[in-house]
Amino acid sequence: MKIGIGKSLGAYRELLKIRGAPGFVIAGLIGRFPISMRALAAMLLVLAATGSYATAGAIGSVVTLSNAFAVPALGRLSDRRGQRWLIFTALIVHAGGLIALVLLTRLGAPLWTLFAAAAVFGASGLPLGSLVRARWTALVGGTPRQSTAYALEAFIDDIIYLTGPVIVTLLAGYLAPTASMLVILGMVLVGWTALALQRSTQPELAPVPAGPRRGAISEPGLRALLLVCLALGAWLGASNVALVAFADEQGNRSLGGILIGLTILGGMIAGLVYGGITWNIPLVRRLLGTAVLLGVGTLPLIFAASFWWMVPFAVIAGLAITPTLIGIYSVLSNVVPKSSVTEGFAWIASSIAVGSSAGVAVSGWLVERFDSRSALIFMAAAGLLSPLVVAVNERLLGRTPHAEVVATGAPDRVPVKETAVSPSGE
Structure with a gap:
């Protein structure tokens, strides 16, 4: 086990030298900022319109829980259809849900319509961190760089969860609750689109075993x-x-x-x-x-x-x-x-x-x-x-299953080697 600040920083520098990596890291950073913002932004939007903390809290919960239950299905669609297809499809639905929630709230629409829009808004929120980690797995899976890549993504997640709520509260307090929703929309449009356009690092669709898909x-x-x-x-x-x-x-x-x-x-x-x-x-x-x-x-x-x-x-x-x-x-x-x-x-x-x-x-x-x-x-x-x-x-x-050969003869697993080599993979 080798430890050292210089060596640790060097591992991240080497990681970001991989062709295409800086592009999807930056796109992923921008695109997943809304993960820490959308429930709070929706809650403040509804609170300003209704004055009810109970209603606003319920809207925030709907956004969070609908997303929690939907993301495994979204992840499976990414594996089956590819990231590019999923991102552009979800982008249309997510933007539509966000715009609908803003308009319905401002127009004083019936409460049930706000909950419906919040559910669509939350359920269509892509697990962008999962998509980015899948790209890292495709690039460095099975090497010591994998842990370094996941550490980088965890660091980015921490930044997002530290600063995202602050951005929402500042925008809602000094401008208007609608402003935070529009910033979320802008981040989604820029980050998601940028990630979808980077086809060179998109994981290839892996062959699946013959028989029923599990x-x-x-x-x-x-x-x-x-x-x-x-x-x-x-x-x-x-x-x-x-x-x-x-x-x-x-x-x-x-x-x-x-x-x-x-x-x-x-x-x-x-x-x-x-x-x-x-x-x-x-x-x-x-x-x-x-x-x-x-x-x-x-x-x-x-x-x-x-x-x-x-x-x-x-x-x-x-x-x-x-x-x-x-x-x-x-x-x-x-x-x-x-x-x-x-x-x-x-x-x-x-x-x-x-x-x-x-x-x-x-x-x-x-x-x-x-x-x-x-x-x-x-x-x-x-x-x-x-x-x-x-x-x-x-x-x-602790089991590391051996590579399984499927119908196409391609390996079905991503083994992680526990060999003691440098973080740069050399």
């Missing part, structure tokens, strides 16, 4: 991995509620946003370092190790006596979150067929979103019924559940 969810390894993601999502959702509630009990609710940001910052830094390391530890053992660190690192939050004690504890708690996500995406490449890799990535995103929604609901109830400490205990329990699931399913997740 989805990625039929793979036992993926189902085990989704249990880890549900626990991880619950941790993320609980952290948003528990840390804000803790800050509120300390006398300043707005400081909760700082604590949440510190957990993300800790994960960003650790993820960048993790992705630049040359590992000779088996992949699933690394996933188990980072999951253990996530659970154990959350425990100090329970005992924080003041905001200033919580500051370093929040950073420590977040250190393992991004490395754990990188490990999950890397293991995924071992347990699903190449013909279903985008769908597999989409299932990961969907299960984390569902787990996060559950984490928000449970921790919110705990805060209302008891206090922030009870929500922090739930958060720690979710963190400790992740390594337990990995440990129970270690043999299943």
Whole structure:
């Protein structure tokens, strides 16, 4: 295992020297910014028109949940029909849903029409991160560069989730709620179109085995991995509620946003370092190790006596979150067929979103019924559940199936080699 800041940064420089990589990374960055913006933007749009937090919150939930349930199907369509076809098709529907929601809200249309438009808007939101990761898998799958690529994408996700909500609130506050929706539309048009036009890095349609087509969810390894993601999502959702509630009990609710940001910052830094390391530890053992660190690192939050004690504890708690996500995406490449890799990535995103929604609901109830400490205990329990699931399913997740020959004679899997070579693949 080789560690060094210079070596870590060098791994990312080498990665971005791959022909076509900078183009789809930038397009993916622009195009998936709306992932962290659309539910909040829709909520603020409806809130300004109706004055009802209940209605606005329900609209935001519809956008989020419709997307969570739709993205596995969108991922499967990408594997079956290709990214270019899916992007242009979804672009028309997504833009239509967004414009309809804005117009119906401004015209004071019946409430059910707003929910219908919100469902279309959410369900047509592409899992662009999954599409970009599928391109990386096609380019560097089976090499040590794969972990570096996933670390880069995790870093981009962190930037998006840190800044996206801020952009929405600033636009809605200083201009109008409609402005944030129009910015989302612009990002979608530019980012999605730019990605679709980059055909040279688009994954080829993989041949599928003869017989009935099975989805990625039929793979036992993926189902085990989704249990880890549900626990991880619950941790993320609980952290948003528990840390804000803790800050509120300390006398300043707005400081909760700082604590949440510190957990993300800790994960960003650790993820960048993790992705630049040359590992000779088996992949699933690394996933188990980072999951253990996530659970154990959350425990100090329970005992924080003041905001200033919580500051370093929040950073420590977040250190393992991004490395754990990188490990999950890397293991995924071992347990699903190449013909279903985008769908597999989409299932990961969907299960984390569902787990996060559950984490928000449970921790919110705990805060209302008891206090922030009870929500922090739930958060720690979710963190400790992740390594337990990995440990129970270690043999299943650690299997690297041999390349299966399908009707065309092409390999059906993307093996990940655990050889100790440099991050640049040399």
